[in-house]
Amino acid sequence: MSPTKPMQRRIFIFCDGGIGNRINALVSGIAIAERFQRAITVYWPVNSWCGAAFADIFDNAFDVRTDALDTLAGKFTDVKMMLHDAMGAQFLQVPFESAYDYQSMEDFAQRGLPEDKDIFLYPAIIASWIPELLVHAALSSLQYTEAIQSAVQSFISTTLVRPFHGLHLRRTDLRVGLSDAEVMALVQRHPKEVFFVCSDDPQAEALACAHPHVHARTKTHHVEKKEEHADWISLSKDQEGRVSYGNIERGRDAMIEGTIDLLILAHSQIVGFSGSTFQRMARLLGDAAPLVQIARPAALPYFSFTEMTQQIERQLIEPGMLLQVCQTMMQKGEAGQALDLMRMGFERMTDIQRPDIAHSLGVMLLNQNQPRQASLYFIAVLQLQTMRYSSWLHLAYAKTLLGENDQAKQALQQALTYRPATLTSSDAMLDKALAERFQLPAPPADTP
16 A cells, blocks of 8 residues: 655735735745745735735645635634734634745745645735745736736837837825926936836826926826825724724726736836835846836936935835935935935934945035035934944044034044045045144055
């Protein structure tokens, strides 16, 4: 008698929220299932966040169920939980285990993967430990309905025709993306480029499409409010009893329209970084699984003050990227906005991130002939990183410009205490000039 073949373990993928969040969960689960040979069950509840069923968007032959989160309470007590947040654990009546708490797929295999248990996966974003190659393969495996594919292909081939730029304008519950004024300035500045605009607000699309080289799809269904007389971001309760600041009702047809827009946007050179899941998914789909073979145009050198402000407030931007953007804005003559963004970044970022921002902001202020403000930011750096030679050096220069020579000399002496063996060319020039002024030892010769 042959031994019984062990039952294949399963991964239950719970997809909730808008289309971007749901695809994030779906491809995460597909990638894990592919790597560890798990059977797949997809939970795709139809609710106010997404009124379209799985089969309204995809043709993949998965085992799909529509159970809502609250109806699954107590049914997954003996599985490996991988969740986005503690709220999901509370609804499911299980201890919270994060879907993001691993360093790599190998780390997950060693620390998290149970050989004898199924997995329940409920993320909102794609965990960084899932390899990009597997994510791309999972995205490529998604099969959209014939109607969706046809709409995407037809609009690109007949309306856009040539490589185009994409503008995503979220206007309802999240309010991210370029402002209407920024869209107007951008498209007027580039009259020979083709733009595709998509938004959950038909008025935003109409304003942008007043320009002949800007196109949007004509849609018959849009996102609606649950409570007509309340604001888009009013507190609202969904079918599962979760309360959030989102008075949103995304019906079936509106979700299909939004998916078509998402897939068209994926083929564009997207302008800006709004931080929305929809836009991030469009970029990812464009890289991994475009439906149409069309080149992307060169990126436009444009930064939205509105978008940058939103990213800083939500702590979605790293100091290096903020600095790069602000330096580009300075070069374009937009010093006022660049300095405002840097100041905002300094206020919002952590003590670990602040020194680099504060030092760069001080240098920018020196270049704008504002030594008093510059000195304050160099002092802020040195309160966090006492041994930072370049900040002492620039503080000495700022104090020199202010005529506070005693304080300048003291700062320069502190700088010399921390002088590294090798200097940048700009620090070496400043060090030499200040050393000569105050008759202190010159910098070493081995500068790059």
